[in-house]
Amino acid sequence: MRYTPTLKLSTRLVAFVTMIVICAMFILFVGGTLSFKRLGQEYLTHYLEGIVEVVDKEMEDPDAAYSMQRWMPKMLQASNIVEMTLSTNNAVVYRFKDTSHQMEASVLFEAEYQLTHNQDYTIHFKAIPPYLGYSYSMQALWSITLAVILIIFCLMRGVAWLKEQLEGSEMLEERGRMILAGRVEQYAKGDKKEWPYTASEALDVLIEELQDARQERSRFDTFIRTQTFLDKLTGTANRVLFDSKLESALLESGARGAVLLVRIQDWKLVEEEQDKQITDEFIVEVGSLLSNLVQRYPDVVFSRYYDADFALFLPHQSAKDVANLASQCIRQLEKLMPPEPLDPDNWCHIGITTYKEGERHSQIIDEAETALRSAQLQNNNNWSRFKKWNHDEEARGSVRWRTLFDTALTPESVILYAQSVHPISDATHKKSLYEELTCRIRDPENGIVKASRFISAIRQVGYEAQMDKSVINKFLRDFKDNFDNSRSYALNLNVTPFSNREYFKWFRDELLQLSREQRKCLSFEFVEAQFVRHLDFMRPVAKMLAGLGCHLMVGQAGRTIVSTHYLKEVDIRYLKLHRSLVAKIDQRHENQLFVRSMLGAAANSKTKIIAVGIENQNELNTLIELGVYGGQGRYFSAEQQFLPRPQALPNSQSESQVKLGRRNRWRKK
Secondary structure, three states, X not given: OOOOOOOOHHHHHXXXXXXXXXXXXXXXXXXXXXXXXXXXXHHHHHHHHHHHHHHHHHOOOOOHHHHHHHHHHHHHHHOOEEEEEEEXXXXXXXXXXXXXXOOOOOOXXXXXXXXXXXXXXXXXEEEOOOOOOOOOOHHHHHHHHHHHHHHHHHHHHHHHHHHHHHHHHHHHHHHHHHHHOOOOOOOOOOOOOOOOHHHHHHHHHHHHHHHHHHHHHHHHHHHHHHHHHEOOOOOOEOHHHHHHHHHHHHHOOOOEEXXXXXXXXXXXXXXXXXXXXXXXXXXXXXXXXXXXXXXOOOOOEEEEXXXXXXXXXXXXXXXXXXXXXXXXXXXXHXXXXXXXXXXXXXXXXXXXXXXXXXXXXXXXXXXXXXXXXXXXXXOOOEEEEOOOOOOHHHOOOHHHHHHHHHHHOOOOOOEEEEEEEEEOOOOOOOOOOXXXXXXXXXEOOOEEEEHHHHHHHHHHHOOHHHHHHHHHHHHHHHHHHOOOOOOOEEEEOOOHHHHOHHHHHHHHXXXXXXXXXXXXXXXXXXXXXXXXXXXXXXXXXXXXXXXHOOEEEEEEEOOOOOOOOHHHHOOOOEEEEOHHHHOOOOOOHHHHHHHHHHHHHOOOXXXXXXXXXXXXXXHHHHHHHHOOOEEEOOOOOOOEEEEOOHHHOOHHHOOOOOOOOOOOOOOOO
């Protein structure tokens, strides 16, 4: 980058002009001083030569030595001569010394002359230099004083005029500095005083076109994602996105949840008898109703699966909560007036099935279809559940969750696991960008539980702030004692607690207790959907983190379809793709298109893309071809316990010895 001078243009020009004027005045002053001194010396020399000539003539008189004693002292005193010595052959003939002048010998002007007609005689003078006793005289030097004052006045007026003329140039230069600093939005339009006018106007036009291009790029990227993963009619997720999320969830460790399939019966007959506008309006109405019902569930995926089918994907929800949701959906759907020829009492049915880690996607959909057909056989608006394993041990109400969180979500009880994130181009995978820390808790019934298993309950009971405070306090306590500037860490935080001003101040004060060097090693990650939804109160958080030297990260990008314009508003270091986009990306061209759009959205910013959940070499090769910067997943390294230190916990407590969903009659006592 080119060097940018720190001084303003007017400051440099004013300094240059002032220096020239001062130098000119200094030269004139020095020259005048030397001229005055030279003139004085010449005058004194000429006067002394006249005295020497008079003495030379007087020496022709035999009584010269006696006669000089009468008139010589008066003449020498009048001429400011301190001392005069007339000598011959080292013998002093006449000597005069004025004792009224008390001056140092080094100041006096000395001169020695040889008489012309009496060459055996020499005369030596010590005289007061000219102008030595003179002080400043306004009358004598008024012209010079007036000239100096006039020069200073003209210089000040000239400097003021020059600054006024260059004010617009300074404003344009300052605007350029701010644009280079990244504050394009605040300085998109220039002031009318900016100069040169053409440069200012050209800059305005270019910034306006750049903003339009960015917005168009953001709209185009959003259009690509919506066309790929969203239903055009209802705006909800389509079948491609739903299947991708479900397949990704089935690959997660300890994954559990439910899938609901909602179907409008005999929809073909409705399309044959009714106008397309009526059918579309009814589909939109049903989709809007179901979407509103499931909004209170975190991480839910609502999709229009087929023309008259809607699918709901609810991770980490108990069977009781799913049953309550299905009953509520039926009650609300019955309030709608279906178009003819649908029977108002037998037109909507719901099939429910549950899933766990390791099951196949096709199996889950088949089970939901089977449950749906079972509900249709009842000949009324109803729901049915596919009979699978026992869920009694998973059913936990909000009261039991609160009881568990009160004991487990404390700085002493929470467990932190770490997983390294590596540059995707590093073939050896030895270099680490940072270590991501995730929270786990100890459940007396199920052992150590991952955050993905209980985060839904955390949000339902409103314990996000307590969870984040416990994680931050536990981590910072160890981070201060064992600081290593070669290691960086990233903490996953919730967004909603920052709506509380007191929580924001507490978080800021905790970071202020760290040194600048320590804060540079910290990053904080937020979920994209929540971050964009609450962008208004997250902007000050992002600004505060940047000011303290910390880094901001956005995770689970692509889990929901949102605009990427926030990348231009907030300084984000890393954007982490959701694992559903990475799973089998080498076989899914729609996911590759999605990732390309994300890379394009972050192309003109400092944000770098990181893929999460890389499992094999094929996925890695595809991501390298796409241009992803970093990677995270079991292909690089597995999650390892970070705090408390692994040796502090017995191995027997690290995992539950009871496999969920299996009988434990053979367990050794």
